[in-house]
Amino acid sequence: MLVFLLSVAEESDHDKIIYIYRTYHGDMLRFARYRLRQASLADYETAAEDAVQNAFLKLTKHIGSIDFGASEKELKTYIFSIVVNETINIINKQKCFDDIDDHANIMSEESFVEKLLISERYDRVMRAIESMDDVYRLALLYRFCKNYSVRKMAKLFGVKEKTVYTRIARAQKILLEILDKEEGL
Amino acid sequence: MTESEKLLFKRALLDATCNSFAKELDSCEEDARCSAAHTEKMNEILGIKPDRVQVLDRSRKRAVIAAILAAVLLLTGCSAYFYRAEIGNFIVTTFKDHIEIKVDTDKFDYLDKIDEKYTLGYLPKGYNLIRTTEDPLARTQTWKNKRGAKLKLVQHHIGVTIGIDSSLGEAKTLEVNGCAVYYIDCEEPIFIWNDGKYVMILESEERLLIEEFEKIMQGIKTE
Numbered sequence: 001m002l003v004f005l006l007s008v009a010e011e012s013d014h015d016k017i018i019y020i021y022r023t024y025h026g027d028m029l030r031f032a033r034y035r036l037r038q039a040s041l042a043d044y045e046t047a048a049e050d051a052v053q054n055a056f057l058k059l060t061k062h063i064g065s066i067d068f069g070a071s072e073k074e075l076k077t078y079i080f081s082i083v084v085n086e087t088i089n090i091i092n093k094q095k096c097f098d099d100i101d102d103h104a105n106i107m108s109e110e111s112f113v114e115k116l117l118i119s120e121r122y123d124r125v126m127r128a129i130e131s132m133d134d135v136y137r138l139a140l141l142y143r144f145c146k147n148y149s150v151r152k153m154a155k156l157f158g159v160k161e162k163t164v165y166t167r168i169a170r171a172q173k174i175l176l177e178i179l180d181k182e183e184g185l
Numbered sequence: 186m187t188e189s190e191k192l193l194f195k196r197a198l199l200d201a202t203c204n205s206f207a208k209e210l211d212s213c214e215e216d217a218r219c220s221a222a223h224t225e226k227m228n229e230i231l232g233i234k235p236d237r238v239q240v241l242d243r244s245r246k247r248a249v250i251a252a253i254l255a256a257v258l259l260l261t262g263c264s265a266y267f268y269r270a271e272i273g274n275f276i277v278t279t280f281k282d283h284i285e286i287k288v289d290t291d292k293f294d295y296l297d298k299i300d301e302k303y304t305l306g307y308l309p310k311g312y313n314l315i316r317t318t319e320d321p322l323a324r325t326q327t328w329k330n331k332r333g334a335k336l337k338l339v340q341h342h343i344g345v346t347i348g349i350d351s352s353l354g355e356a357k358t359l360e361v362n363g364c365a366v367y368y369i370d371c372e373e374p375i376f377i378w379n380d381g382k383y384v385m386i387l388e389s390e391e392r393l394l395i396e397e398f399e400k401i402m403q404g405i406k407t408e
Contacts, residue, residue, distance in 0.1 A: 014231075014232065017231060018233070021227070021231055025217075029217050030210070030213050030215040030217050031206070031209065031213060033215035034210075034213035034214075046220075048215075049219055049220060049222075049223040049226075052223070052227075053223065056230050060230065073199075073203050074199060074203075076206075077203045080206045081202065081206075084206075113190050113191055116194060118193045118194050118197060119190055122197060125194070126197040126200055126201045126204075129197055129201035130201040130204055130205050137198075137201070137205070140198055141198050141199070141202055144191075144194060144198055145195045145199055
């Protein structure tokens with residue numbers, strides 16, 4: 001525990017984490033409870049508290065990467081994405097799921113964004129992202145919005161680097177498939 | 186791929202994720218209460234010390250109800266507390282595990298707000314102001330020295346009821362500027378006094394000489 005406390009040793013970082021706690025802790029807990037109850041976890045209340053504690057440990061370690069100058073919406077989205085990730089880890093652990101590490105290839109950023117044709121169909125792309133599974137949506141969010149490296153994402157998500165590669169590659173494939181399917185209708 | 190397409194994709198990702206979380210949060214009926222074990226763990230993670238001085242009541246109306254309830258308990262012989270004493274114009278009630286301190290507000294006509302802001306006119310060497318927070322009913326100023334020890338002055342309106350863990354240290358009294366000061370003599374002393382307008386709490390993370398604390402309290406001034 002001391003290791004984590006040391007990383008928030010700076011007054012400003014400590015103030016930031018306290019701000020997150022005072023502003024979002026209640027909603028983080030409600031959100032985690034909701035997600036874990038939906039996943040039919042037996043002791044979801046305790047599991048939700050664990051998820052929030054783990055989320056705060058991660059936030060403490062990554063506080064330097066959080067942009068407090070961003071909009072409240074953006075800040076809240078990143079904070080909640082960490083809670084989501086912790087609930088996913090708990091569900092996977094309890095239900096003995098694991099990501100399959102295949103060797104899918106990540107498309108280059110350029111060719112992927114080009115294929116999305118986003119300037120022509122922004123709303124459709126947004127709806128398609130919304131309909132994606134969290135693990136894939138978060139992989140794209142951290143890769144493209146936060147410019148996280150695969151290694152940094154693996155650390156944040158608590159998974160192997162190979163798993164992160166797989167998630168990004170699959171996320172790209174899934175998003176394009178959803179859009180293609182819509183196009184074909 | 187143009188830069189604008191890249192920016193659009195980032196925006197879409199953020200908007201979609203935000204919408205999705207907001208929808209979930211809206212449909213969630215869970216409450217935010219948590220277990221004592223969780224609170225303890227969170228305090229440990231965040232490095233928060235549990236508050237040694239708790240505000241039990243800030244409203245005049247509820248303070249009156251609390252006083253009536255205490256009187257009823259006394260009359261009916263339900264000794265919920267060990268004893269009650271008057272220290273200056275404070276009513277100090279000692280319970281099994283905590284001490285409650287409030288001013289006998291019947292003696293005063295007061296406003297439920299802070300309209301005169303107090304600060305420390307004398308500071309021990311090396312302390313610098315790091316934070317001021319305020320709401321209509323209380324104002325807190327915190328100073329910190331180079332060793333990281335904090336000195337905190339909290340100013341409440343006079344209707345407040347304060348609770349202190351009775352295991353912190355020995356309760357003593359002294360007099361400063363004609364006001365009775367109730368204090369907890371321990372490694373991190375706490376001083377509570379009032380001037381008929383406001384209740385002041387001085388908390389120190391370092392045990393200075395008592396004369397030094399007296400100088401600090403004597404030096405209180407309006408900002």
